[in-house]
Amino acid sequence: MGLRNIIGAIAILAFALWYGDLATQLPKRVTTDAPGPHFIPYLITISILFLAGLLLVQGIIGLRATSGLADLVPQSPVSNKSYSFGRAAAGMLVIALYFSALRWFGFFWSTPFFFAGLMWVSGERRPGVLLVLAIAVPLFLFFLFRDLFQLPLPKGNFL
Amino acid sequence: MNADLLQGLYLALSPTSILATALGALHGLISGMMPGLTTSAGIIILFPITFILEPTTAVALLLGVFVGGMTGGSFAAILINIPGSPSASATTLDGFPLTPKGEAGRAPGISIISGFTGGLFSFCCLLLIAPQLTKIALQFQAADLFGLVFFGLTVISAFAAKTLVKGLLSTFLGLTIITVGMDPLVGTERFTFGSADMLAGIHFIPALVGLFAIPEIAANLAEGNIRGTAPRFGRFIPSWQDIKNIRLPLSIGSIVGTFIGILPGAGGPIAVFVSYDYAQKTSKNPEKFGKGCIEGVAAPESANSAIAGGALVPMMTLGIPGDPITAILIGALLVHGMAPGPLLFVEQGPFAYSVLFSYFIAICSMAVVAFLGLRVIVKLLTIPRSLLLPIIIALCVLGTYALRNSFFDIYVMFFFGLLAMAFKWLKIPVVPLLLALVLGPQLEEHLRVALTSSKGDISIFYTSPWCLFFLCLSVVSLVWPFLLEWRTKSRAKA
Numbered sequence: 001m002g003l004r005n006i007i008g009a010i011a012i013l014a015f016a017l018w019y020g021d022l023a024t025q026l027p028k029r030v031t032t033d034a035p036g037p038h039f040i041p042y043l044i045t046i047s048i049l050f051l052a053g054l055l056l057v058q059g060i061i062g063l064r065a066t067s068g069l070a071d072l073v074p075q076s077p078v079s080n081k082s083y084s085f086g087r088a089a090a091g092m093l094v095i096a097l098y099f100s101a102l103r104w105f106g107f108f109w110s111t112p113f114f115f116a117g118l119m120w121v122s123g124e125r126r127p128g129v130l131l132v133l134a135i136a137v138p139l140f141l142f143f144l145f146r147d148l149f150q151l152p153l154p155k156g157n158f159l
Numbered sequence: 160m161n162a163d164l165l166q167g168l169y170l171a172l173s174p175t176s177i178l179a180t181a182l183g184a185l186h187g188l189i190s191g192m193m194p195g196l197t198t199s200a201g202i203i204i205l206f207p208i209t210f211i212l213e214p215t216t217a218v219a220l221l222l223g224v225f226v227g228g229m230t231g232g233s234f235a236a237i238l239i240n241i242p243g244s245p246s247a248s249a250t251t252l253d254g255f256p257l258t259p260k261g262e263a264g265r266a267p268g269i270s271i272i273s274g275f276t277g278g279l280f281s282f283c284c285l286l287l288i289a290p291q292l293t294k295i296a297l298q299f300q301a302a303d304l305f306g307l308v309f310f311g312l313t314v315i316s317a318f319a320a321k322t323l324v325k326g327l328l329s330t331f332l333g334l335t336i337i338t339v340g341m342d343p344l345v346g347t348e349r350f351t352f353g354s355a356d357m358l359a360g361i362h363f364i365p366a367l368v369g370l371f372a373i374p375e376i377a378a379n380l381a382e383g384n385i386r387g388t389a390p391r392f393g394r395f396i397p398s399w400q401d402i403k404n405i406r407l408p409l410s411i412g413s414i415v416g417t418f419i420g421i422l423p424g425a426g427g428p429i430a431v432f433v434s435y436d437y438a439q440k441t442s443k444n445p446e447k448f449g450k451g452c453i454e455g456v457a458a459p460e461s462a463n464s465a466i467a468g469g470a471l472v473p474m475m476t477l478g479i480p481g482d483p484i485t486a487i488l489i490g491a492l493l494v495h496g497m498a499p500g501p502l503l504f505v506e507q508g509p510f511a512y513s514v515l516f517s518y519f520i521a522i523c524s525m526a527v528v529a530f531l532g533l534r535v536i537v538k539l540l541t542i543p544r545s546l547l548l549p550i551i552i553a554l555c556v557l558g559t560y561a562l563r564n565s566f567f568d569i570y571v572m573f574f575f576g577l578l579a580m581a582f583k584w585l586k587i588p589v590v591p592l593l594l595a596l597v598l599g600p601q602l603e604e605h606l607r608v609a610l611t612s613s614k615g616d617i618s619i620f621y622t623s624p625w626c627l628f629f630l631c632l633s634v635v636s637l638v639w640p641f642l643l644e645w646r647t648k649s650r651a652k653a
Contacts, residue, residue, distance in 0.1 A: 004584065008587065012328060012332070022350055034344075034610065035610050036345065041349070047331045048331045051327050055328065083381055083383070084383065088377045092373075096573065099556075099570065102556065102569065114552070118549040119545045124543070124546075137553075138553065141553055149211050151207055151557065151561045153560070154556065154560050154569070
């Protein structure tokens with residue numbers, strides 16, 4: 001865990017410094033003894049800087065027990081041979097694209113493509129199954145939520 | 160008899176509430192049992208539906224999922240050796256070895272009976288303790304409430320992580336998020352970067368959905384398109400002899416589960432392993448444990464179910480969530496304009512009691528639905544993950560968007576999902592961050608109100624007995640992990 005702790009500590013320290021800098025720009029109330037809007041952010045910044053510093057020290061101490069850069073690679077379950085980080089990354093990319101597409105094309109038009117994409121990434125290769133489920137399930141969800149539950153669904157800017 | 164209590168019972172016994180609880184229990188059993196889904200994910204999926212329901216019905220539905228999910232997680236542990244939740248881990252020790260012996264039906268039957276008994280015991284404790292605790296909590300001033308919330312956060316930071324530093328870091332990072340938006344007391348903008356979306360702050364529901372759903376999806380994607388098999392089993396109604404044999408483990412599990420459940424942050428896994436350990440120590444045949452004995456299923460299962468009732472005590476009376484699921488329930492109540500805490504019993508008495516009685520109905524519904532539907536429910540294990548994952552994401556989108564009709568919330572959800580994955584890689588727990596999102600606004604408000612009322616004099620925090628008591632408990636909870644480690648090392652040396 002040594003390397004991970006060091007990377008995490010540096011990232012958190014950088015964040016705390018940025019957050020603290022923003023906190024100094026908050027207005028301070030001097031008219032009463034009451035703490036102003038900057039009070040809690042200051043406390044949080046000091047606490048995070050202290051704790052991230054401790055994590056950095058822990059990381060440096062723990063570095064000796066780490067077997068090189070292998071520490072940075074997530075461990076896959078030994079029993080599962082089909083474990084793939086590439087598939088997880090591809091899936092996350094599909095999800096990110098879907099979230100971006102929602103703003104432009106809305107739920108109705110973007111969800112079938114998302115279903116097909118994510119099902120394909122997660123291992124479904126039969127074209128018939130992909131086509132039928134990618135159309136039928138989003139349609140079912142669309143009408144269920146719009147007509148039965150009467151909830152607002154994301155509408156695209158293009159539509 | 161208390162009029163609020165009777166009205167609460169009446170509300171909980173309405174047909175819609177009972178139906179919602181039963182459907183919730185069914186959904187919970189499925190969510191808890193299916194690998195790739197969890198009880199938290201099960202509740203998140205149902206979130207959008209709760210927006211259109213009456214508060215009583217919405218909470219009844221979610222309580223059904225909560226209780227059903229606990230038992231569903233154990234079914235997966237017994238039938239396919241994959242605990243559906245961390246608190247079902249102990250059930251695999253004796254539950255799964257019964258399956259190859261051809262007794263796959265007996266263990267789920269024992270699990271249902273144990274879950275029902277544990278839940279019933281914790282409900283009785285909830286009904287007895289909650290009103291009394293509420294009376295005490297109503298006397299709290301701002302400084303006392305600050306002490307209480309501070310204690311809730313420190314105890315969760317101490318128990319949720321392997322190292323205290325990481326638990327506290329998670330909490331403070333969560334507190335940075337609650338400072339975004341309008342200042343709660345003076346209305347100044349903080350960290351909004353001129354964005355209108357940020358002005359209202361980061362709503363904790365999209366954050367919660369992202370924290371729990373996105374990492375689960377990523378983990379499932381990495382594992383591939385696994386399709387489970389539905390196990391076959393025979394009779395699952397336990398025999399009278401079985402019931403007699405599990406009396407003591409049931410009692411142990413129910414008591415341990417309820418009281419550990421009341422402690423914020425102590426969590427299910429501790430309760431189930433403690434009760435398993437006690438059951439083994441008090442058993443006439445301790446050598447049978449770990450090889451497939453029903454006492455080893457009954458003790459952790461009754462504890463697993465009793466935790467839910469225990470966790471509802473601090474949630475309902477003090478507004479302190481004991482675990483992620485009660486944090487989600489608080490979110491559901493807040494969406495409906497009901498803030499859990501002592502004032503809920505004063506201002507919305509019938510509703511507060513209806514939550515308690517809905518928990519009881521959820522336990523009964525879980526037992527009935529599980530006994531009647533187990534053979535059908537296990538067939539759902541064959542649904543491929545490739546279909547399940549896009550459905551979960553689509554439901555997360557619908558729930559998040561429906562909250563405020565905002566795309567910003569969908570991006571917040573995704574951001575928190577990525578943050579949770581980074582936390583997972585760094586082995587930083589997300590639960591303290593989540594609870595900081597829930598409790599953070601109260602912490603800031605009570606701290607600043609207390610300091611304002613004392614004109615900046617910090618002696619208010621140690622001259623108030625309740626505040627001093629909670630602050631001392633906080634110190635104990637922070638020191639406790641070090642004491643445990645020191646004791647373990649001393650014993651190892653000896």
